[in-house]
Amino acid sequence: MNLALSYELSMDEFRRAVLAMTRRPRRVLWTATAVTFVVGALLLALDATILGSVFLAGAVFYVFLLTVRTGANVRKQAARVCRPTRVTLTETHCTFENDLERGEITWAAIVRAEETSACFLLYRAPRMANIVPKRAFTPDQLAAFSAFLAARAADSAHGRPAATGPRATGQRTRRIV
Numbered sequence: 001m002n003l004a005l006s007y008e009l010s011m012d013e014f015r016r017a018v019l020a021m022t023r024r025p026r027r028v029l030w031t032a033t034a035v036t037f038v039v040g041a042l043l044l045a046l047d048a049t050i051l052g053s054v055f056l057a058g059a060v061f062y063v064f065l066l067t068v069r070t071g072a073n074v075r076k077q078a079a080r081v082c083r084p085t086r087v088t089l090t091e092t093h094c095t096f097e098n099d100l101e102r103g104e105i106t107w108a109a110i111v112r113a114e115e116t117s118a119c120f121l122l123y124r125a126p127r128m129a130n131i132v133p134k135r136a137f138t139p140d141q142l143a144a145f146s147a148f149l150a151a152r153a154a155d156s157a158h159g160r161p162a163a164t165g166p167r168a169t170g171q172r173t174r175r176i177v
Contacts, residue, residue: 001148003089007136009082013118015074017131020116026066033062087132096130
């Protein structure tokens with residue numbers, strides 16, 4: 001496999017990929033927000049005004065974190081990520097290059113890979129991934145890359161070391177580790 005791809009991520013693609021990367025932490029925060037809101041409302045109903053107000057303020061703060069701050073972070077990072085990018089995928093490594101930076105990553109350094117409906121997320125750390133949109137692949141390239149990931153998954157399932165392999169994490173996302 002020796003695939004050469006070129007693409008430029010759109011702001012919407014980047015936002016959707018970031019939301020996919022942070023799905024679990026966002027679920028925890030939304031759950032904490034709901035619990036905090038309910039506890040605050042119960043405390044207000046029981047005439048514990050100050051404590052109830054503190055809990056409701058905490059719930060508002062969580063909502064702020066999940067909406068405004070996340071959007072601001074995505075816009076801030078997009079200037080660096082949403083650039084014309086060239087990617088080379090080989091049997092041993094991936095190379096990502098744009099006008100600001102160049103990086104080469106061996107497949108052994110990829111700790112997890114996920115396939116969404118629109119892109120592949122190649123994780124180098126639990127919440128740091130390189131985004132490769134599926135639209136950058138020709139149909140033949142997409143088939144070759146999928147076969148490569150399937151082979152790595154088979155190796156992983158048979159106990160041989162591999163950086164990727166399938167795990168279902170939902171209908172729209174397929175996790176490959």
